[in-house]
Amino acid sequence: MTVIESPTLASIDLDARYALACKIAKEAGERAVQMFRNRAALEVEHKGLQDVVSIADREVEGIVRKYVNEAFPDDAFLGEESAGGVSDALLGERVIWVVDPIDGTSCFLNGMYAWCVSIGILVDGEPAVGAVFDPNSGELFHAARGHGAFVDAVPLNANPARAVRDGVLGVGFSHRVKPEAFVPFLDRLLRDGGMFIRNGSGALMMAYVAAGRLIGYYEPHINSWDCLAGIVLVREAGGTVNDFFANDGLLRGNPIMAAGQALYPVLTTLVDGPAAQG
Template identity: 60%
Template structure:
């Protein structure tokens, strides 16, 4: 009988993509930083009717750079990008990229923004790189090989109660925001505290690094967290089934947390976390 299984991706092919993700994330972050230093002169546009959902020429040009590098090195791979849409989703390898995660912070002179590059292989997150040029930090990880910030291994927080650390939070004007305030009330009543920095990719990386004990967003897009999901998993953290249904293109509610507080946070969120 013929073997109809797809050929196995060799280790060197995946290793090349890991090296690529780290290099291109750093280079893209430096390109973004050049725009950041002259942000007051950038043309800013709004996406649809939401005045808080903004994009600039910096987002567009940085994503164009990443897409160009992908076309040169891995032309058969698929891609999902915040600004340029999706292509090649039938491919085994699909890159999920956010050229500037935290654009509102970027445009307002806040340091909470980064470049996020993640890779799905056969539908599963395999590797990711999150570059934060303001703090000279590159968070990166590969399933089965660990996660790091620069060269330092990442480890999720050892908290066993929400009162033992800070929880990152976020929401938008998209459906689901009605669950945000009830969660905050439950968190505060349970002895917890929260922060919001405007970048889902960074807050996810901070969970992996043990800086936050958890991060909840009422609705997140895949380009904001795909790379970070790898970091959290490799650092010993937990996350909900974010990619279920149309998660890759449409997004979903999102929770990542230290293993000792995940269930407590999930209970505070309730059934909306994993609703279809």
Template identity: 85%
Template sequence: MTVIGSPTPVSIDLDSRYALARKIAKEAGERALQMFRNRATLEIEHKGVQDVVSIADREVEGIVRKYVSEAFPDDAFLGEESAGSASAALSNERVIWVVDPIDGTSCFLNGMYAWCVSIGILVDGEPAIGAVFDPNSGELFHAARGQGAFVDDVRLNASSARTFREGVLGVGFSHRVKPAAFIPFLDRLLGEGGMFIRNGSGALMIAYVAAGRLIGYYEPHINSWDCLAGIVLVREAGGVTNDFFANNGVLRGNPIVAAGASLYPELIALIEGEAVPARVG
């Protein structure tokens, strides 16, 4: 049995949580797919600019929460739909499940396939487990600290690209950031001969970085439930991410930078030296 321990007498069973995260991601994703196919009947609310939620988000989050509470009643839970009731007390919890039931809700509601279920687990403040399930492709991206990253049973390796001309960079944007703070980055990327894609699901694009399908990913502000699972995936696939969890990133969000190890310094330089210390998985 793999455990993650601290000086405290109680160790954390990583393997059981890893197995459960994979199981939940698939089952919750299959339920979400059923609702996706009948999305015309769903009730929709608008939470803000380009921020919508449907009954599907809440139902899928409820499925995940139920599994977690039954299997690990002492673990904390932070879901996108319940984040408003979260507090800084989470920082005192040893194990926190961080969940986006449907990342890419706008895509989901508009009949596009770029959405997924994202489940990440923090253990003693460190990203330890990630599971991202894409119900439309049937692909399960998953990783646990020290065990490598996989899509289904195939091991993942981040891209070995050294320049932006060697592949496509994923980007994300929300109106929590002023456009004027982001557009110059795109101009510099294109000036380097690079190209970018934004598909509407940060969790899925970060998983693609782990798989080497994208050479990297940058978003000036993202929430933890959209990227925690992906951070584990990228690090376990040999890639690099910034220290997303600085300054209470779990609750407040932060920029996310992820790339293959060779390209990461170049990506940081392109972002013009933001305070994003690198950490190799």
């Protein structure tokens, strides 16, 4: 099976990496859910406003890294918990695993079920593989470029909605962005008859966009480990995603906007305001 039709990938065994990403996501998720059930005993650190980390995040990331290093020692690795020590030299690597061991740590620590393990793979700067495992529902969302998107073995298709009133939009927000840069978007969304949900896990909501459960997703700033897997999922499900990796989105983050093909232009107008209509 050839999942990417590109001569530059002749030496890259993407099938093996795809299979491993799915395997690791499930095994890491199974370990995470054990700690979730005993979360009262976890040590917790606060990295900043809306930004916490627990021993569970570090242990799960360690599990993922160990598997990757053993199977593909020449591949690069970018994990949320180790991102602080990464340099721009990473951008020159052909294959980069981009991992959030527990996306939705605040939900995890407070006993809510909106968290997941997210594993994405970049090949030659392009999103190539995505695996998002929700251990609370037992669902594995997975995709590889040119191969389609699935939840377990069921094919996924983005929602065909044409207007924001046709379903529920996912949104995310962090205080890396000023509220006044985000509130006008919510005002336009609600005035157009739309409704939104924010569950605390960008990776999981991107997976829901791929599955057609949400009509789209918007966040004014998100980190690559929270969305790379979701980008692959949405694109392979027939949806559209903005150019997240422009201006070094891999290391510095960027806005993310994803939706079905019909709704994407509408969402662009809501995000950019009336000027987006030309």
